[in-house]
Amino acid sequence: MGLVELAKIAGVSVSTASRALSNHPRVARGTRERIVALAQEHGFRLNQTASALRKQRTGVIGVVVPLGHEVDQALSDPFFMGLLGGLADALTKRGYDLFLSRVVPQGPRWLDDIIASGRVDGIILIGQSDQLEAIERIAGSYQRMVVWGAARLGSNQITVGTDNVTGGELAARHLIARGCKKLAFLGNPEAPEFSDRHKGFHAAIAEAEGVTDMVVPIHLTMEDAYREMTAYLAANPAPDGILAASDVIAMSAMRALAERGLRVPEDVAVIGYDDILLAGYTTPALTTIRQDVVYGANLLVELLLARIAGQNVGSVAMLPELIVRDSA
Amino acid sequence: MGLVELAKIAGVSVSTASRALSNHPRVARGTRERIVALAQEHGFRLNQTASALRKQRTGVIGVVVPLGHEVDQALSDPFFMGLLGGLADALTKRGYDLFLSRVVPQGPRWLDDIIASGRVDGIILIGQSDQLEAIERIAGSYQRMVVWGAARLGSNQITVGTDNVTGGELAARHLIARGCKKLAFLGNPEAPEFSDRHKGFHAAIAEAEGVTDMVVPIHLTMEDAYREMTAYLAANPAPDGILAASDVIAMSAMRALAERGLRVPEDVAVIGYDDILLAGYTTPALTTIRQDVVYGANLLVELLLARIAGQNVGSVAMLPELIVRDSA
DNA sequence: CGCGATACTGTCAGCGCTGACAGAATATCG
């Protein structure tokens, strides 16, 4: 049933029916109520596709997850999920719907496809993966996009994220204060966020006396991380302090450590990153750098809607917080 | 830039341009290649909204999560996330996009809104929550929907899920075989899936000698579950065997047990449900009833597309599998 | 060379809705 029919039933023109349903002020109250009641009765709803075409506005925001360097990750990563949940809430509250897109970037045009399709009013990109340049290129001309990830000076991207460098520093200081001498960063510094975390980690260590520092490149999924950490421990002496690039990596590492007979935190202190919901439920409970996903999600939505409204906004780096539990 | 412009540049009619871009066979090869090249060059993409309106087909599937009884849950629940990831993959593979909708059902019409909006070609409903009747009503007349959840005899819903009754039985048998005498089911039997799990659990216990059985209603989020379990243990003697309605509940329960000085599995054997990725990474590693989310997601998509194509399909109950690890 | 078959390409209506504009009905006032 279309608007035409509804209008016919109500004995008014389509235009009046349309106005009644969208609460336009220039329609008599009685008329509006009658039409709304009829719509209800006949189960009529406006066709959003037609409305979107006409209004050139879809009411949909695309949440896009590029999977450049970690194809399996993302949608099963608890941190990402928390963010997605927050986004779903924040968008719903603002009257927007959510279009979810995981993209394995092939060629440089993966973002253009989504933008030019006309399906969304704006884009929230989650994580920069290894696509910093492709994103940057788009960000130069396309305003209606915000990005969760690492901020870069002089970038066109409006980003929301924690200050990853500071996060890395916090972790290093804490491990050093505990007396750790042989530190390791677990993660793949190809992703800008991880690279920043490592940068801060490394910088703080460089200032300390007699503390060494290394990087163990490790993937983001549970299984990969566990396997790689196990392999690493079999071939190398264990560090006595660890900053994992994510809580998931930290948990996998703790398992690998436990199976090798190493105690956490006595033999090896472990710090994670994210503070996912599960972090408090591991044994030992995970010490970690907290990122507030709910706040971050709200911020992303707020900034995006401001940009869509044509306002100028700036990137936001939230302060990370060290949550001390039992693992370090 | 619209199709009209592109056609003008190419020196052909819009119709020919449209056909060229959608690989219609009735366009000369040279013409097609030229138009495709021009489109590429000018960054032209078809407007999906207009195309959808015209074709009466959006290429979008709605993934809808009703949050009737557990408002906070769902999007942060690892099991759900796994399923969502699988759905995203399966849909992408079939050329569909994914529209994500969390709904807190208010009034009986929450599903109609999504259907009649014309935004999606079909719906995958995740979990029945406490909305069995509302869903049933829709399922009677709307064919393009499939549901993850519990199957019910004589229902109009096409469901995919594990055989929850059998899952509950498996768990009970395993606990009884271990010598547990005082069993508890942790979870809220209001959700049909949980109710089935409990039914099987209870039935298997009823057949055993001298084994008791009780239900502790517990919510699905980490924090709630932990809090409620702690409160329960403070007020009641502990059971010696537990089936939790989900792995998340099981993990929270294990934490509460540990803090009360109860050892798992020596004092209390714990079995979870789902086999989320993290299940193997808890201490002790969680024994659980496995649900294959990736297979389930593929099945959901396959059945939905078959229904959209007008075929008749039936519900599927997958066999659950007991994964024995350390917690029971 | 003419005729039909074949291979393309163009014309045009309309998917369902919205909003600018115009028109009708009613109220206000000198």
Place this chain on the structure above:
DNA sequence: CGATATTCTGTCAGCGCTGACAGTATCGCG
């Protein structure tokens, strides 16, 4: 009572695209 303002309703074009239908060009063949 007529003029003007005010309030409501209707008409109609068109958002960008697709596909039925019609049209044109080319080819084969008697």
